[in-house]
Amino acid sequence: MKFLINTFALCFCFTLGTKAQEYPIFVTDQGYILVEVTLCDSVRANFILDTGAGANVLSQKTFDKIAGTAEESGHFTGFRHDGDRIDGIVYDLPSLAIGKKQQHHTRVGIYPPLDSYGVEGLVSMKFFEDKPFTIDLKNKRLKFPQADELEALAAGGTVIPLSFGIHTDIALDIFIPLCLNDNTQVTALFDTGSGYGGLILHPYYLSRLGIDSSAVETRPYRTPISQKDQEDRIAALRSVDLCDPLAPADLEMKDVRATFRDGMIHEALMGSGMFRDRAFTIDIPGARMIIH
Numbered sequence: 074m075k076f077l078i079n080t081f082a083l084c085f086c087f088t089l090g091t092k093a094q095e096y097p098i099f100v101t102d103q104g105y106i107l108v109e110v111t112l113c114d115s116v117r118a119n120f121i122l123d124t125g126a127g128a129n130v131l132s133q134k135t136f137d138k139i140a141g142t143a144e145e146s147g148h149f150t151g152f153r154h155d156g157d158r159i160d161g162i163v164y165d166l167p168s169l170a171i172g173k174k175q176q177h178h179t180r181v182g183i184y185p186p187l188d189s190y191g192v193e194g195l196v197s198m199k200f201f202e203d204k205p206f207t208i209d210l211k212n213k214r215l216k217f218p219q220a221d222e223l224e225a226l227a228a229g230g231t232v233i234p235l236s237f238g239i240h241t242d243i244a245l246d247i248f249i250p251l252c253l254n255d256n257t258q259v260t261a262l263f264d265t266g267s268g269y270g271g272l273i274l275h276p277y278y279l280s281r282l283g284i285d286s287s288a289v290e291t292r293p294y295r296t297p298i299s300q301k302d303q304e305d306r307i308a309a310l311r312s313v314d315l316c317d318p319l320a321p322a323d324l325e326m327k328d329v330r331a332t333f334r335d336g337m338i339h340e341a342l343m344g345s346g347m348f349r350d351r352a353f354t355i356d357i358p359g360a361r362m363i364i365h
Contacts, residue, residue, distance in 0.1 A: 103269060104268030104269030104345055105268045106208065107119045111170040112138075112166060120195055123197055126195040127199075128240075129179060130181060131181050131182070131183050134193070135193045142166065142167055145162055148161070155337065157297065163182060180242065182243075205357070207353070210352065231319060234249075248339075249315070254310055262341070269346035273331070273334050274340070275334075290306070307333070
């Protein structure tokens with residue numbers, strides 16, 4: 074996340090009646106998605122919509138604005154994809170909202186390094202766990218479809234199963250199936266917080282995919298919290314797709330440079346590059362993702 078996000082203004086709007094509520098998002102050139110949130114009914118901030126964050130997270134500066142309404146509610150230990158450990162106090166906030174979609178008694182953590190990136194916070198899948206939502210990267214909209222609209226999307230789109238990583242009542246991750254080189258399936262953390270970034274795999278898959286060691290490049294990598302120095306291995310994959318023969322052919326990614334990273338706690342992690350010109354709906358209650 075080596076970028077600085079400048080402050081921007083979003084004009085919220087929603088449609089009355091039975092149609093989906095929808096709101097603008099800002100998508101950076103790297104694919105990071107920003108949406109305006111309201112904390113505790115009073116403080117507005119621009120958060121990254123991060124499907125891989127696990128928990129809702131505030132920067133230190135953002136937390137300082139609402140500290141008077143926050144109550145300590147416990148302690149949590151989480152892990153980054155590379156195995157780096159994150160420990161912190163959990164706080165209960167009166168509310169977190171996107172437009173008219175509001176979550177009461179939201180549990181959040183604080184991650185001070187976000188301030189150095191110019192990021193005010195991360196809104197995670199915990200906010201959306203009871204409400205299907207659509208991210209339209211092409212038209213830069215966030216929508217909350219009604220039940221009939223959701224079923225229409227499913228009937229006309231490609232539906233893939235979601236699986237979940239649930240960590241008590243604080244964090245929620247979502248995973249999708251990916252097929253590599255048409256012969257190896259992995260369960261990948263779907264992480265819009267990586268932007269359009271590529272694919273990161275557990276080193277186990279170097280041998281599983283039969284990758285020739287002479288075709289592997291290396292580059293230095295330092296874990297951001299523990300500051301551990303190690304080497305990533307980089308190799309080309311012929312293809313990456315959704316393991317669904319009915320999925321649109323243009324979703325398949327060809328000649329993908331994949332990173333194989335020591336310390337990975339998942340089989341794989343993938344950003345949103347596959348969907349950069351499309352819309353997709355994440356339906357956590359229905360355990361499905363709809364590509365349309």
